[in-house]
Amino acid sequence: QVQLQESGPGLVKPSETLSLTCTVSGDSISSYYWSWIRQPPGKGLEWIGYIYYSGTTSYNPSLKSRVTISVDTSKNQFSLKLNSVTSADTAVYFCAKTPDYWGQGTLVTVSS
């Protein structure tokens, strides 16, 4: 059974960088592609981007200038960095092997 678990700070200050890591168990990250998705409170789902194990990435054009997704195959993890955050980036962040497997999500609040 594939499991994904997000980890990282739950509170980030405006203008700083949001950093999250997703740890994958039950599957090798050296297969398929791995996604980050977010959901602002009370709103819908927004795809952020994904990464192949090879390091190839694809990002949502609306976030592309601020997003970096990376992979560490030795740790079976992939990570998200979103810089210059504002309150609009407050959301539950999910990592996923779409469409089949999702993490439980982690709430990140942007506030001073």
Added chain:
Amino acid sequence: DIQMTQSPSTLSASVGDRVTITCRASQSISNWLAWYQQKPGKAPKLLISKSSNLEIGVPSRFSGSGSGTEFTLTISSLQPDDFATYYCQHYNSYWDTFGQGTKLEIK
């Protein structure tokens, strides 16, 4: 980029009703469409992949159809546990896209 338009945004129905949710793509996406159910505070749960493949463990009252640009999720007889928010998602592309969501409410 491909846009997904989901309708309706809200749907009021009763237990036992048959309901249909529609998702339209701005260009052909073949059958690369998934349907999810989401309840408050939870991650989305995959119901259907590749437009019509029912996931193991999902009740058979759920069904999906369509290809190209028009897709539907049908619940044949609503049960109390089905009242939730539903999302479509185009996946397996240069970028993925979600529909806006449909909140299924009890009438």
